[in-house]
Amino acid sequence: MSHTVEKIGGTSIANTPVILDNVLINGREGDALYNRIFVVSAYAGMTNLLLEHKKSGKPGVYALFASAENKWQWSEALTELSQAMREKNAEVFGDHSDRKIADNFVLERVEGVRNCLIDLHRLCSYGQFRLDEHLLTVREMLAALGEAHSAHNTTLLLRQRDINAVFVDLTGWRDDEKRTLDERISGALESIDFSTELPIVTGYAGCLEGMVKLYDRGYTEVTFSRIGALTGAKEAIIHKEFHLSSADPKLVGDDKVRKIGETNYDVADQLSNMGMEAVHPKAAKGLRQAGVPLRVKNTFDPNDAGTIITDGFRPEEPRAEIVTGIPSLYCFELFEQDMVGVKGYDAEALKALTRHNIWIVTKNSNANTITHYVNCSRDALKKAAEDLEEHFPNAEVSIRKVAMVSVIGSNLELDGLTARATKALFDANIRLLGLHHLTRNVDLQAIVAEEDYDEAVKVLHRALVEGHVESAVDAPKPREAA
Numbered sequence: 422m423s424h425t426v427e428k429i430g431g432t433s434i435a436n437t438p439v440i441l442d443n444v445l446i447n448g449r450e451g452d453a454l455y456n457r458i459f460v461v462s463a464y465a466g467m468t469n470l471l472l473e474h475k476k477s478g479k480p481g482v483y484a485l486f487a488s489a490e491n492k493w494q495w496s497e498a499l500t501e502l503s504q505a506m507r508e509k510n511a512e513v514f515g516d517h518s519d520r521k522i523a524d525n526f527v528l529e530r531v532e533g534v535r536n537c538l539i540d541l542h543r544l545c546s547y548g549q550f551r552l553d554e555h556l557l558t559v560r561e562m563l564a565a566l567g568e569a570h571s572a573h574n575t576t577l578l579l580r581q582r583d584i585n586a587v588f589v590d591l592t593g594w595r596d597d598e599k600r601t602l603d604e605r606i607s608g609a610l611e612s613i614d615f616s617t618e619l620p621i622v623t624g625y626a627g628c629l630e631g632m633v634k635l636y637d638r639g640y641t642e643v644t645f646s647r648i649g650a651l652t653g654a655k656e657a658i659i660h661k662e663f664h665l666s667s668a669d670p671k672l673v674g675d676d677k678v679r680k681i682g683e684t685n686y687d688v689a690d691q692l693s694n695m696g697m698e699a700v701h702p703k704a705a706k707g708l709r710q711a712g713v714p715l716r717v718k719n720t721f722d723p724n725d726a727g728t729i730i731t732d733g734f735r736p737e738e739p740r741a742e743i744v745t746g747i748p749s750l751y752c753f754e755l756f757e758q759d760m761v762g763v764k765g766y767d768a769e770a771l772k773a774l775t776r777h778n779i780w781i782v783t784k785n786s787n788a789n790t791i792t793h794y795v796n797c798s799r800d801a802l803k804k805a806a807e808d809l810e811e812h813f814p815n816a817e818v819s820i821r822k823v824a825m826v827s828v829i830g831s832n833l834e835l836d837g838l839t840a841r842a843t844k845a846l847f848d849a850n851i852r853l854l855g856l857h858h859l860t861r862n863v864d865l866q867a868i869v870a871e872e873d874y875d876e877a878v879k880v881l882h883r884a885l886v887e888g889h890v891e892s893a894v895d896a897p898k899p900r901e902a903a
Contacts, residue, residue, distance in 0.1 A: 424456040424615045427658040428624070428645040431462040433720045434571050436662075437513050437578070443723040444660050445579060454584055456615050458652065460622045460645040461575055463567025464509055468638065470502045471563045475638060483563050486538060487556050496535060503531040506570050519577045526573050530566055530594070537562070557634055564633045565592035568623040568641065576621045586619045591644065593627025602628040606644070606651055615652075622648065639701035646704035650711035657708050658716045658727075659700060665717045665728040668744045668882045672875055677887060681742055682726075684831050685734040688742060689715070691829045691864045694782060695745050696796065700730070739834040739862075741885040746826035746866075748874040750782060751802055752854075753793045755809055757816040761788040769812055773805040782825065783857055783866055792855075794825060794868065823854060824874035826867045828885055833862040838885070842867065845884035851877050 427444070434440055445459070469475060473484040480488065482502060485495035506527045514520035538559065545552040569592050579586035589609050593600075600608065605626050613620050624641030626632055632640035642659070649657040663670075666678040686709045693702045700708075700715060708715050709732050718727035753774075760766050770791055774781060779797040786792065795802065799820070806818040828842065835841075839858050842865060846853050855868030869877045 424458060424652065424654055425656045425658055426458045426460065426645060426649040426652065426654040427660065428460045428642060429462065429660050429720075430641075430662070431465040431468070431571075432662050433660050434461050434463075434575070435465040435509075436720070439720060440575075440660075441578065441582075443720055445575070446582070446584075447723050452616070455617060455619055458610075458615065458620045458622060458648060458654070459575070460624050460641060460648060461568065461572045462624045462641045464571050467502070467505070467509075467567040467570065468564065470498070470505060471567055472560065481563075483556075483560050486559060487552075492542065495538065499531060499535055499538075502566075503527060506531070509570075510574065513574055513578065517581070519581065523574055523577060527570060530569060533595075534562060534566065557631060561627065561631055561633050564640070565594070565623070565625045565627060568592065568625040569594065572621050572623045579619065579621070584619055585617060586621050587613060589613070589620045589622040591623045591626035596627065599629050600627075602626055602630055602632070602644075602647055603651060604628075606648055610648070610652065636701065636703060639703065642701040642704040643707070646700075646707040649713045650707050653711075654713055656716055657713050658718055660718050660720045662720055664719045664722065664725070667742060667886045668878060672878055673744075673882050677882065679886065680725075681728045683729050683731075683734055684742060686715075686730055686732055687863050688829055688831050689730055691827065692743070692745065695747055695825075695827055695829075705730075734831060736832050739832045740830055741828050741833065741835065741838075742830040744826065744828050744878055744882040744886060746824065746874065746878060747782065747796060748824050749822060749871055750794055750796045750825060751799070752819075752821045752823045752868070753795050753802060753805070754819045754821075755791045755813075755816055756789060756819070757813055758789055759815065760790075766813070767791055770809060773808040773812075776808065777801040777805045779805060785855070785857060794823070794855075822871050824869050824871045824877070826869060826874065826877045826881055828865040828867075828881055829863065831863065833865065835885075838865060841884055842881055845880050846877060849876060849880045851880065 429440060429444065470481045471483065473479060473481045482495050482498045485498050507524050510520050510523040510527065514523060541555060544550050569590060573588055576586045576588040591605055591609055605628050610620065624644050626644045632643065636643050645657065664680045666680050668678050670678045686705050689700055689705050690702055715730040716727050717730065719725060755766065755770050767786065770793065774793060774795065779795050779801055782794045782796055784793045802820055806820060809816060809818050843853060843856065846867065851869055851873045853867060853869065857866040867877065
């Protein structure tokens, strides 16, 4: 096939003029405009209003509906959402007649959802029906609104420019037929001629599996990935508001970071584990298995080739590619003196963390201690600790805040890597609380105090990427095996 599948994130799609000029059109004319499929996220901030704020946890429509504190507050929030969507329409369309079409689309969807939730609320006032049995469906339905809004608007904008754009609504709105994700995608795209039509596809897809249930906020990239695999795209492209670089330029400095030109899916997975997603891990898996290369491009630098991610890439020369991390996470430690030689402790710890939906970043253990480094709320972790203390009455469970800095590369077989990293941190007076370096040689993880995170990133980037310390030749060599 000769087409690409391309995903536009929420921050990028919200910047309408830039997206039109740099991505959707970018100087193309005629046939060059086609053989592309675009999957769009909701405008930045809309999903926070629909569900809950991703960072602060401030409740959106879903969280208010699920709460019993004020049974009609969710309706007020839905009205505020409708207003926010129409304000975005005003920004996008100005005085153009398409603004009325866009507003009517929003009102039809929002009021349809409102009526549905009112009916559900009434139904669940009877004892035979329980609200909690329907909340996952409510969450899916609300999430779909954001992507439908942005995809519909984008289609209208392209048609204004005489581009044959097609609004592809995968949300299943008012569709009484349940389908799998693959069936939903294939059915929606089968009649489209990619060479003469430009599909603008909703990032949310209504399906039997439940996109939000399985992938939470990462569902847009999973939809994008599955479209790429099912249609046999020659390349999958993600448009972000930055280059995939060796570190955060805001932290290290624009003049210090290096753009990553090529890497592999192993590195992409490590970035996902750090919360610095080049692509959702489930999306990466789908593209990798289908043999579709992934390119990450900077929306604001459209003529740059970006970063190409493939399955088989491995540089001949070992190198550190990226220094990133998690500035705040928890060290969750289970200690019992009598653990040595006894099975079951590790399994119970994993059960407790899984039960409370706690994200495990990494772990280690010795004879009587199992330590998990986790990214979650303190309340969830306290509940997991209570579960373990109840199961193991003689155990001690401790929780402390730390930070993690990770050095990542597709080939990290650098002589003296660990020595250079620890020396650089020591020379900078940064106390090392833990160090993980697995034999696969794709990442090295340093655990430091929260307050040392920023400096640790700068120090390790300078030592291992910029090369401002002793060279690998001068660094201590690993001892030969006896």
